[in-house]
Amino acid sequence: MTVTDELLTNAERYAAGFTKGDLPLPPAKQIAIVACMDARLNPYGLLGLTEGDAHVIRNAGGVITADELRSLAISQRLLGTQEIVLIHHTDCGMLTFTDDEFKAGIQAEVGIKPSWSAEAFSDLDTDVRQSVRRILDDPFIPRKGSVRGFVYDVFTGKLREVPSGD
Amino acid sequence: MTVTDELLTNAERYAAGFTKGDLPLPPAKQIAIVACMDARLNPYGLLGLTEGDAHVIRNAGGVITADELRSLAISQRLLGTQEIVLIHHTDCGMLTFTDDEFKAGIQAEVGIKPSWSAEAFSDLDTDVRQSVRRILDDPFIPRKGSVRGFVYDVFTGKLREVPSGD
Numbered sequence: 001m002t003v004t005d006e007l008l009t010n011a012e013r014y015a016a017g018f019t020k021g022d023l024p025l026p027p028a029k030q031i032a033i034v035a036c037m038d039a040r041l042n043p044y045g046l047l048g049l050t051e052g053d054a055h056v057i058r059n060a061g062g063v064i065t066a067d068e069l070r071s072l073a074i075s076q077r078l079l080g081t082q083e084i085v086l087i088h089h090t091d092c093g094m095l096t097f098t099d100d101e102f103k104a105g106i107q108a109e110v111g112i113k114p115s116w117s118a119e120a121f122s123d124l125d126t127d128v129r130q131s132v133r134r135i136l137d138d139p140f141i142p143r144k145g146s147v148r149g150f151v152y153d154v155f156t157g158k159l160r161e162v163p164s165g166d
Numbered sequence: 167m168t169v170t171d172e173l174l175t176n177a178e179r180y181a182a183g184f185t186k187g188d189l190p191l192p193p194a195k196q197i198a199i200v201a202c203m204d205a206r207l208n209p210y211g212l213l214g215l216t217e218g219d220a221h222v223i224r225n226a227g228g229v230i231t232a233d234e235l236r237s238l239a240i241s242q243r244l245l246g247t248q249e250i251v252l253i254h255h256t257d258c259g260m261l262t263f264t265d266d267e268f269k270a271g272i273q274a275e276v277g278i279k280p281s282w283s284a285e286a287f288s289d290l291d292t293d294v295r296q297s298v299r300r301i302l303d304d305p306f307i308p309r310k311g312s313v314r315g316f317v318y319d320v321f322t323g324k325l326r327e328v329p330s331g332d
Contacts, residue, residue: 002249002312003195003196003197003248003249004197004249004251004312004314006195007195007197007213007214007215007251008325008327010212010213010214010215011212011213011214011324011325013214014211014212014213014214014323014325015322015323015324015325017323018322018323018324020206020323021320021321021322021323022321023205023206023320025204025206025257025259026205027205028205029169029172029173030169031169031170031173032203037198037221037222037223037237037241038191038221039189039192039193039194039217039218039219039220039221039222040186040189040191040217040218041217042210042215042216042217044208044210044211045180045210045217046176046177046180047173047176047177047180048173048176048177048179048180049173049176049208050208051205051206051207051208051211052205052206053205054205055203055204055205056203056205056224057203057224057225057226058222058223058224059223059225059233059234059236059237060223060236060237060240060241065232065233065236066231066232066233066281066282067225067231067232067233067234067282068225068233069282070225070226070231070280070282070283070284070285071203071225071226073272073280074226074259074260074268074284075203075226077268077271077272078259078262078263078268079259082169083168083169083170085170085173091191093191093240093244093245094240096244097244102240102243102244105243106239106243106306110305110306112305112306114236114239114306115232116232116233116235116236117236118236118240119236139276139278140272140276140278140280146168146170148170154187154189155187155188156181156184156187157180157181157184157186157187158177158181158184159174159177159180159181161174
């Protein structure tokens with residue numbers, strides 16, 4: 001049995017006890033969360049979110065690339081979200097390599113170098129600020145009055161706000 | 167008080183009861199989930215996931231673009247995940263518009279047309295299969311033995327597998 005099969009058994013249990021079939025499409029709390037994909041970072045537990053509350057956007061690093069700008073534009077323009085919360089975290093895998101070495105390793109193995117940036121970073125606060133600035137600089141996201149960046153500490157469970165720094 | 171401030175109060179409560187500070191960086195279940203950002207789709211509740219279990223990657227639609235391929239390459243190459251689960255869902259916002267009309271609307275308002283594709287779709291199963299195929303066709307994701315696509319029904323809470331179709 002694969003892990004996927006195990007999760008499908010859990011999904012059957014979830015459906016059996018499901019009582020939230022009447023939630024509207026737009027997020028009730030009008031907020032979008034952008035967070036790292038890291039397994040230790042659970043935005044639902046951390047932020048007290050439940051079904052229907054918020055858009056949750058996640059990738060390696062919790063960084064802002066074209067796809068997060070696309071998702072945020074759709075979130076705000078079509079589904080009415082007003083605030084954005086960004087979450088990076090301590091002990092992140094993105095702190096352990098550089099774009100150059102990661103992509104050179106792939107090129108050595110596969111024979112092709114990815115055309116994308118790996119988006120590794122060496123300082124958490126600096127990258128949170130970089131991510132905030134990419135949002136503030138984007139022409140397609142209409143509401144930028146509350147775009148705040150945080151670092152989650154995977155060892156203590158604490159969330160710390162990153163000062164804007166400029 | 168903003169919604170962000172309200173979520174920060176929840177985060178303080180989470181930290182106060184935190185007991186999971188010793189989890190390793192690699193996901194325990196060696197699996198990556200790619201799902202839509204939709205507020206009604208809670209991958210933790212649905213799949214029975216908890217802190218430390220799985221990478222969770224999310225965007226508007228749960229579609230596969232360059233950023234998801236980047237995240238999946240990092241997930242497998244640096245953090246050892248072996249399986250991939252894709253989840254779209256019923257009543258998705260991405261079914262309600264076309265790329266052309268969404269981008270024309272932005273251009274009319276902002277004066278610039280986004281260079282990204284909005285990735286809207288008109289059929290759930292077809293787009294799940296499209297997403298699976300984008301992964302299978304990617305040269306940088308090494309492990310493709312278990313890449314399975316699903317549609318979550320937001321009205322019933324049930325998860326349905328999409329047959330590969332070819």
